[in-house]
Amino acid sequence: MRVCRRATFNAAHRLYRADWSEEKNDAVFGKCNNPNYHGHNYTLEVWVEGEIDRETGYLIDLKILKELIANEIQERFDHRNLNLDCKEFANLNPTAENIAIVIWGLIREKLDKRYALSVKLWETQNNIIEYDGK
Secondary structure (H helix, E strand, O other), X not given: OEEEEEEEEEEEEOOOOOOOOHHHHHHHHHHHHOOOOEEEEEEEEEEEEOOOOOOOOOOOOHHXXXXXXXXXXXXXXXXXXXXXXXXXXXXXXXXXXXXXXXXXXXXXXXXXXXXXXXXXXXXXXXXXXXXXXX
8 A cells, every 4th residue: 555645845956066167067957057046846745655554544644744744854945945055965966866865865764664665756847756765
């Protein structure tokens, strides 16, 4: 059985490598290398997989998942500049792929190990990342 909780957050970032020249950063990251940053309205899906509890009928109480996402993800990243405000990206380029990996790790750390976990992150309506720890 799999269940999902969806959430949103808004954040700015710049795709940039300090060890590369401006020309190379522009060639690789294009408009995403804007020195003044740019933002996205992210949509996050957190999928949990496991066995249904016979006593409750739940796989997991979705209130638990809602609070976990609010405390670990939205509170940390919503209305932030990922490059400047978030220690997770101090030395990590905040690509959608890396954001999804970081989110997965933050949730995995707090989620009971009996559950499998995957996250889907929409950076735009057309750009979607999925990560399950593999």
